[in-house]
Amino acid sequence: MLLRSARPLLLALSLRCAAAVAAPPVAVDLAVDRSAPIPPPATHHMGREIAQTMHYTGAPWLVRESRQREEDCRQLVEALEIRPGQVLCDMGCGNGFYTLELARRVGPRGVVYAVDVQPEMLHMLAERLTREGVRNVRPVLGTPIDPRLPPGVIDLVLCVDVYHEFSHPAAMLDRIRASLKPDGLLVLAEFRGEDPAVPIKPLHKMTKAQVRAELEPAGFRSAREFDRLPWQHLLFFQSGGANAVPPAHPRAAEPPK
Ligand SMILES: C[S@@+](CC[C@H](N)C(=O)[O-])C[C@H]1O[C@@H](n2cnc3c(N)ncnc32)[C@H](O)[C@@H]1O
Numbered sequence: 001m002l003l004r005s006a007r008p009l010l011l012a013l014s015l016r017c018a019a020a021v022a023a024p025p026v027a028v029d030l031a032v033d034r035s036a037p038i039p040p041p042a043t044h045h046m047g048r049e050i051a052q053t054m055h056y057t058g059a060p061w062l063v064r065e066s067r068q069r070e071e072d073c074r075q076l077v078e079a080l081e082i083r084p085g086q087v088l089c090d091m092g093c094g095n096g097f098y099t100l101e102l103a104r105r106v107g108p109r110g111v112v113y114a115v116d117v118q119p120e121m122l123h124m125l126a127e128r129l130t131r132e133g134v135r136n137v138r139p140v141l142g143t144p145i146d147p148r149l150p151p152g153v154i155d156l157v158l159c160v161d162v163y164h165e166f167s168h169p170a171a172m173l174d175r176i177r178a179s180l181k182p183d184g185l186l187v188l189a190e191f192r193g194e195d196p197a198v199p200i201k202p203l204h205k206m207t208k209a210q211v212r213a214e215l216e217p218a219g220f221r222s223a224r225e226f227d228r229l230p231w232q233h234l235l236f237f238q239s240g241g242a243n244a245v246p247p248a249h250p251r252a253a254e255p256p257k
Pocket residue numbers: 053054062091092093094095096097098115116117118121142143144145147159160161162165166167172
């Protein structure tokens with residue numbers, strides 16, 4: 001009796017395993033144009049010292065067990081108000097701590113571009129996507145000046161603990177702006193620089209004032225703020241504002257009108 005009732009379950013499980021085995025591994029788009037010159041990295045930007053890129057050997061820290069408690073990641077993602085079918089970018093995705101949850105929220109009709117400058121991070125993410133059968137994420141190798149996103153299609157670009165590491169912030173902001181839909185959002189999560197109780201090195205923190213001072217001249221204006229995370233600012237920006245000029249890399253892939 002027990003055996004007979006278990007049969008459909010076993011069948012379903014074996015079909016699922018067969019599908020997982022048959023599905024091709026998720027590929028990383030590594031087709032960076034190596035001939036494009038990259039200026040030397042800046043050490044400072046608008047009075048702020050730029051932090052070193054977090055090395056991929058530190059990836060286990062990104063999936064540490066205490067992260068939910070320290071960052072309230074569930075509330076962070078909830079505050080993004082993601083809708084099924086949206087096109088998102090997890091910029092500086094690392095090994096994909098946030099990517100998989102974003103993919104789940106946009107669902108099969110949506111897409112998440114997962115961009116990083118370290119191929120090793122993207123390979124860790126791709127392995128995880130393959131293992132978990134997630135098919136709506138596109139891992140993309142970016143360069144420090146070009147995230148290689150398609151122009152004008154992204155609803156929301158999320159940078160969690162990433163912006164302060166950009167070695168070429170102005171170039172990255174310009175490309176991000178070109179990738180957004182007209183009402184698209186750029187969202188930065190940065191550890192609060194104003195708050196000495198946040199136990200993170202000052203180099204890896206930012207104040208709201210510093211973020212605004214850097215994003216406004218780059219053609220972004222503040223859209224809203226979410227102030228209920230334990231350690232981080234969550235700042236939403238839209239393209240536009242007094243200083244907005246067309247991005248230097250406007251919808252380059254579109255045919256001329
Ligand atoms: C501290 S980790 C955060 C990873 C991930 N956002 C998370 O919260 O788990 C910062 C990541 O940003 C990436 N990064 C730094 N500069 C970048 C750039 N210009 N474009 C894309 N990724 C970048 C680094 O390689 C690193 O994986």
